[in-house]
Amino acid sequence: MRSNAKTVKGYFEALPAERRAALEAVLRVVRKNLPKGYEEAVNWGMPTWQVPLSVYPDTYNKQPLMYAALASQKQYMALYLMNVYGFPALRKELEAGFKKSGKKLDRGKSCIRFRKVEDLPLDVIGKIVRATPVAELVRHAKAFAGRKK
Numbered sequence: 001m002r003s004n005a006k007t008v009k010g011y012f013e014a015l016p017a018e019r020r021a022a023l024e025a026v027l028r029v030v031r032k033n034l035p036k037g038y039e040e041a042v043n044w045g046m047p048t049w050q051v052p053l054s055v056y057p058d059t060y061n062k063q064p065l066m067y068a069a070l071a072s073q074k075q076y077m078a079l080y081l082m083n084v085y086g087f088p089a090l091r092k093e094l095e096a097g098f099k100k101s102g103k104k105l106d107r108g109k110s111c112i113r114f115r116k117v118e119d120l121p122l123d124v125i126g127k128i129v130r131a132t133p134v135a136e137l138v139r140h141a142k143a144f145a146g147r148k149k
Helices: 008-013 016-032 082-086 090-102 122-130 134-148
Strands: 039-043 046-051 065-072 077-081 111-114
Touching: 008 016, 008 039, 008 046, 016 046, 016 065, 016 122, 065 082, 065 122, 065 134, 077 082, 077 122, 082 090, 082 134, 090 122
Parallel strands: none
Antiparallel strands: 039 046, 046 065, 065 077, 077 111
16 A cells, blocks of 8 residues: 655554554565665655665666565555566576475565565575676666667
């Protein structure tokens, strides 16, 4: 569900307690493992980690390039990992990590859906978050944009 919060703190304050606790656990993992250079913000109605426009202003929608995001949806919570969507090797690593942990991976193209934090292998999530420096994501986005022209 889209939030009107202007800050990450405001987003979390508006959540029900059980959702807040689960998403805060994932928030800590993302913050601990996030490569330098990404900025934390509220964009698209959810907490996001993104490439600042000062680093990469030429996005197709003139919005910062999203790297990761957290959301409380109506039926589930979601962790969005754009590097899993854009880098097939990381997608395979994520899938293998879930399988090894014995946890069921419920995902869309870039989101991992979960109902409680115990549904996630947080060590695997941390490894995936850590995997893509800003410069690599920008290179990938530029190459993709060049193919679409």
